[in-house]
Amino acid sequence: MESRGRRLIGALALAVSALLAGCTAAAAPMPAVSPTPTSTYVSTYETPAPVVYAPLTGMPVDDPASLAHPSLAAKIDDHTAARPQVGLEATDIVFEELVEGGLTRYVAVWHSNVPAEIGPIRSIRPMDPDIISPLGGIVAYSGGQQRFVAMMRDTNVYNAIHGMRDTDAVMFRTKSKAAPHNVIVKAQELIGMHLDLAAPQQHFSFAADAAGSTAAREGQPVAGIDLTFGAPSHPSWRWDAASSRWLRFQNGAVDLDSNGAQLSAVNVVVVRVPVSFGLGVPKTELIGGGEALVLSDGKVVHATWSKGDRLAPIRLVDDTGAVIRLAPGNSWVELVPQSGAADPVPVG
Numbered sequence: 001m002e003s004r005g006r007r008l009i010g011a012l013a014l015a016v017s018a019l020l021a022g023c024t025a026a027a028a029p030m031p032a033v034s035p036t037p038t039s040t041y042v043s044t045y046e047t048p049a050p051v052v053y054a055p056l057t058g059m060p061v062d063d064p065a066s067l068a069h070p071s072l073a074a075k076i077d078d079h080t081a082a083r084p085q086v087g088l089e090a091t092d093i094v095f096e097e098l099v100e101g102g103l104t105r106y107v108a109v110w111h112s113n114v115p116a117e118i119g120p121i122r123s124i125r126p127m128d129p130d131i132i133s134p135l136g137g138i139v140a141y142s143g144g145q146q147r148f149v150a151m152m153r154d155t156n157v158y159n160a161i162h163g164m165r166d167t168d169a170v171m172f173r174t175k176s177k178a179a180p181h182n183v184i185v186k187a188q189e190l191i192g193m194h195l196d197l198a199a200p201q202q203h204f205s206f207a208a209d210a211a212g213s214t215a216a217r218e219g220q221p222v223a224g225i226d227l228t229f230g231a232p233s234h235p236s237w238r239w240d241a242a243s244s245r246w247l248r249f250q251n252g253a254v255d256l257d258s259n260g261a262q263l264s265a266v267n268v269v270v271v272r273v274p275v276s277f278g279l280g281v282p283k284t285e286l287i288g289g290g291e292a293l294v295l296s297d298g299k300v301v302h303a304t305w306s307k308g309d310r311l312a313p314i315r316l317v318d319d320t321g322a323v324i325r326l327a328p329g330n331s332w333v334e335l336v337p338q339s340g341a342a343d344p345v346p347v348g
Contacts, residue, residue: 052064052067053206053328054067054092054111054112055067055111055199055200055201055202055203056071056092056093056109056111056112056135056200056202056203056204057092057112057206057328057329057330057331058204058206058207058326058327058328058329059112059328059329060328061112066112067111067112067199068195068199069111069191069195069197069199070111070136070137070138070158070191070194070195070197070198070199070200071092071109071110071111071135071136071137071138071199071200072109072110072111072114072118072137072138072139072140072187072190072191073107073108073109073110073131073132073135073137073138073139073140073157074107074108074110074118074119074121074139074140074141074185074187075105075106075107075121075122075123075124075125075128075139075140075141075142076088076094076105076106076107076108076118076119076120076121076122077105077119077120077121077122077181078096078103078104078105078106079103079181081177081178081181082120082122082177082181083250083255083256084256084257084258084260085106085118085119085120085257085258086115086117086118086119086120086184086258087108087110087115087117087118087119087187087258088106088108088118088257088258088263089257089258089259089261089263089264090110090113090114090115091108091109091110091330092109092110092111092112092113092330092331093108093109093203093330093331093332093333094106094107094108094109094265094330094331094332094333095107095108095109095131095333095335096229096235096332096333096334096335097125097127097131097284097335098229098230098233098275098282098284098335098337098340099125099281099282100281100282101230101232102229102230102231102232102233103229103230103232103233104229104230104233104235105122105125107128107131107132109135110187111137111199111200114187114188114191115187115188116186116187116188117184117185117186117187118140118184118185118187119174119182119183119184119185120174120177120181120182120183120184121140121141121142121162121171121183121184121185122141122142122180122181122183123141123142123143123144123145123148124139124141124143124144124148124149124151124152125144125148125281125283126148126151126279126281126283127283127284127285127286127335128141128148128152129151129152129154129155129157129310130284130286130287130307130310131284131286132152132155132157133155133156133157133310133311134200134201134203134310134311134312134313135157135200135203136156136157136197136198136200136201137157137158137194137197137198137199137200138157138158138160138190138191138194138197139152139157139158139159139160140160140161140162140167140171140185140190141159141160141161141162142161142162142163142180142183143161143162143163147279148279149161155310156311158194158197160185160190162183166193167190169186169189170185170186170189170190170193171183171184171185171186172184172186201313203313203314204313204314204316204324204326204331205316205323205324205325205326206325206326206327206328207325207326207327207328208328209327209328210244210266210296210297210327210328210329211297212325213267213296213297213325213326213327214294214296214301214318214322214324214325214326215294215295215296215297215299215300215301215327216296216297216298216299216327218301218318219294219295219296219299219300219301220299220300220301221298221299221347222239222295222298222299222300222344222345222346222347223238223239223345223346223347223348224236224237224238224239224246224344224345225237225268225270225293225295225300225342225343225344225345226341226342226343226345227270227334227336227340227341227342227343228336228340228341228342229336229337229340230337230340232251233251234250234251234252235248235249235250235251235255235334236248236249236252236345237249237265237268237295237332238345239295239298240264241298243264244266244297244298245264245265245266245329246264246265246266246267246268246295246332247262247263247264248262248263248264248265248332265329265330265331265332266296266326266327266328266329266330266331267294267295267296267326267327267329267330267331267332268294268295268331268332268334269292269293269294269295269314269316269326269331269332269333269334270292270293270294270295270334270336270342271290271292271305271314271333271334271335271336272290272291272292272336272337272338272342273285273286273290273335273336273337273338274288274290274337274338275337275338275339282337284335284337286307286314286335287307287308287309287310288306288307289304289305289306289307290304290305290338291303291304291305292304292305292316293342293344294316294324294326296326296327297327300344301318301324302318302319303316303317303318303319303324304316304317304318304319314333
């Protein structure tokens with residue numbers, strides 16, 4: 001009996017061994033298969049270059065190297081004998097200021113688009129250092145009272161003055177106008193002589209587009225604005241929806257550029273300023289602050305301006321204290337005396 005039991009156990013052991021051996025063979029791992037590449041795609045993604053904006057217009061530029069030069073400010077004549085002026089249509093910014101006899105002159109600024117010639121240039125005035133110093137770069141003018149020239153020379157700006165040895169090659173009198181309204185500047189050549197000077201810093205804040213400007217978002221529709229500097233000076237602006245620009249008039253007449261087209265601006269900034277006469281001529285007082293109006297995209301918004309010192313640009317904020325953002329493009333800054341007038345023209 002015991003012997004039979006041993007035989008049975010042995011048989012069972014052999015059966016289990018055979019079963020396990022079969023299971024082990026069945027569970028043997030499959031040979032590894034190397035994947036065959038099905039595509040030769042290689043990523044060519046490159047990080048896009050940052051967008052560069054012109055500091056005085058807020059416009060994007062394709063070639064940043066085109067901005068690697070100083071700005072050129074010039075004291076431009078606005079006498080009827082000087083019109084049409086040369087190159088005003090290409091400016092980044094124009095400042096209009098009161099001078100003697102209720103007339104106005106311009107401090108015109110070129111940087112992102114510099115024409116071959118600009119002018120006519122006239123003499124410097126005591127407010128010009130405060131206007132031009134934040135830009136650095138170059139200022140071109142025809143001279144002036146020695147004390148005012150000294151004030152302008154005592155700044156961070158290179159003074160290019162008609163009649164000096166360093167400007168002989170880049171300033172001349174045109175035969176198309178009568179003196180003293182005929183001094184023209186070879187703008188590109190003048191800038192080319194001073195490429196060691198730095199490009200200007202950003203002057204105003206800009207929105208990404210016209211619709212995003214502060215006036216467009218917060219302002220009221222307006223047909224234009226009528227300005228009074230003095231008895232003989234009544235510039236005005238009217239909105240042109242077709243071109244999305246403000247068009248300029250002088251005493252009711254179309255104000256033309258040197259190509260025969262009407263002068264225009266994307267932004268019109270009206271800065272109400274005190275004017276002093278302690279130096280014997282009108283002096284726009286720009287160190288301080290006051291009321292302003294900003295016109296962009298067919299609308300006007302009330303603002304406050306301030307300028308802390310000579311080197312500071314004009315700062316604009318809305319009635320909540322938020323920074324005003326202009327529409328990208330050129331701007332005219334109207335430095336209207338508090339004794340003058342700035343009257344928005346209602347739509348319709």
